[in-house]
Amino acid sequence: MTNSRIAAIDVGNDSLKGIFGKLDSELNIPNVIARDIEDRPIIGIEELDKQDPLDGIHIRVHSPALQDNNAIYRVGNLATKSNNSTELDPGSSKSEEDQTLVMLFASLALDAAEQDSLFKKNNNVIEANYTLGTGLPLREVKEGKDVGYRSKLLGSVHQVEFLVTPRHQGIKVNIKFEEVKVYPEGFAAFINLVMDNNGNIINKDLIDKRILIQDIGGLSTDIAVIKNRKVDDDKAQGFNLGVSESLELIREEIRSKYGIELDSRRDVVEIITKKNDRNHIMVKGSRTSVHEIVDRILVELAKKQYRHLRNMWQxxxxxxICYFIGGGSSVLKEYIKTLNNNLDGYNIDFFEDENESIWMMANAYYKLIADFSRKNQQQYQKKEDEKKLAKTK
Ligand SMILES: Nc1ncnc2c1ncn2[C@@H]1O[C@H](COP(=O)(O)OP(=O)(O)OP(=O)(O)O)[C@@H](O)[C@H]1O
Ligand SMILES: [Mg+2]
Structure with a gap:
């Protein structure tokens, strides 16, 4: 058995979440890339290496899986600052976009470069071997796109070359997959609810129930229907409606009303979810409430989400029971709960910890791929033992 490292990666429209190895490292990278049209200025190596690699992912990607081979990209935080950056279009197919692969390869290469002692390394080239668990929206799995996506990944070596990137400048990573599993997103969330990291069932009550899982992400919302421990493909629905647009509206209004320029949607999330002094900002040194703006915009979105829930329940x-997951659910939690109390009173549940909500999918892929890898290992061991036994006879 080759020493391949486990990677569980959720390429969300808003951000990629990755869990690696024996749960030893995690990565969260905004899903934003920018084709490099001009050279990134060379930064003195000492200056550059003081920065965080996550803030300077600058790579060239060679892979037959890409439509645009050998292109140079800025990825994540670095791309956000670029004026030609692209985010995934909610109508597009994840499995058919170069952007999905560029994000996936960038995160794997970054992990490999940080953990280079685990792999063979010749000069500046790391030979990285992974067992990957990842997912696609139910809609794409229904259309059978998972098959092509998997074989694109499995079929070749993908190379990421770090250009002007802190600590990894000049490193090349050859990524090879020992195995790739592509899970449907809704099913994965269900697995996370009923299985622990060792593949044991943890929620016997839940496992045979009929449940809905409403995943409110940055740009999209997916509702999965679970029955008989399986996702019901025909019933599942996806909508191009996430929380990013509302966060952007809040940012706009704060700018036009108070002249305060918030850097990102993440700053808005911080203001509306912080424990102390929630929904307040400082304007010229005075504590100022933005409650009215936030409530008005989020109630609007919560109502739309609630209509989808009602429709699905009908x-x-x-x-x-319906579980609300995804970053959008953390933001809308109180609004949806209030609506539900005043309206239909469905049995709904949220996750206390917003990280649990956001990392739900990545955790699920981890459990599934770790379980697969463990079973594979056991089988391999059994065969080896049988061989040994046969020799001694
Ligand atoms: N604690 C938090 N940290 C980061 N983002 C948060 C947090 N709480 C809420 N959010 C918001 O939740 C959204 C991200 O949700 P999530 O990570 O579930 O989306 P995604 O899975 O990347 O996107 P999609 O499901 O559309 O593919 C962002 O708009 C983000 O601003
Ligand atoms: Mg998501």
């Missing part, structure tokens, strides 16, 4: 009347 079509699946024997549903016992």
């Amino acid at each position: 079509k699946n009347s024997q549903t016992e």
Whole structure:
């Protein structure tokens, strides 16, 4: 058995979440890339290496899986600052966009470069071997796109070359996959609810229930229907409606009303979710409430999300519970709960910890791929033992 490292990667429209090895490292990278049209200025190596690699992912990617081979990209935080950056279009197919692969390869290469002692390294080239668990929206799996996506990944070596990147400048990483599993997103969330990191069932009550899982992300919302421990493909629905647009609206209004320029949507999230002094900003040194703006915009979105829930519950009347997951659910939690109390009173549940909500999918892929890898290992061991036994006879 080759020493391949486990990687569980959720390429979300808003950000990529990755979990690696024996849960030893994690990466969260905004899903933003920019084609490099002019050279990134060379930064003195001492200056550069003081920076965080996550703030300077600058790479060239060679891979037959890409439509645009050998292009140079800025990825994540560095791309955000670029004026030609692209985010995924909610109508597009994840499995068919170069952007998905560029993000995936960038995160794997970064992990490999940080953990280079685990792999063979000749000069500046790291030979990285991974067992990958990842996912695609249910809609794409239904269309059978997972098959092509998997074989694109498995079929070749993908090379990431770090250009002007802190600590990894000049490093090349050859990424090879020992195995790739592509799970449907809704199913994965269910697995995370009922299985622990060692592949044991943890939630016996839940496992045979009919449940809905409403995943409110940055740009999209997916509702999965679970019955008989399986996702019901035909019933699942996806909508191009996430929380990013509302966060952007809040930012706009704060700018036009108070002249305060917030750097990013993340700053808005911080203001509306912080424990102390929630929904307040400082304007010229005075504590100022933005409650009215935030409530008005988020109630609007919560109502739309609630309508989707109601619609799904009508079509699946024997549903016992609906779980809300994804970053959008953390932001909308109180609004949706209030609506539900005043309206239909469905049995719904949220996750206390916003990280649990956001990392739900990546955690699920981890559990699934770790379980697969463990079983594979056991089988391999069994065969080896049998061989040994046969020799001694
Ligand atoms: N604690 C938090 N940290 C980061 N983002 C948060 C947090 N809480 C809420 N958010 C918001 O949640 C959204 C991201 O949600 P999530 O990570 O679930 O989306 P995604 O999976 O990347 O996107 P999609 O599901 O559309 O593919 C962002 O708009 C972000 O601003
Ligand atoms: Mg998501």
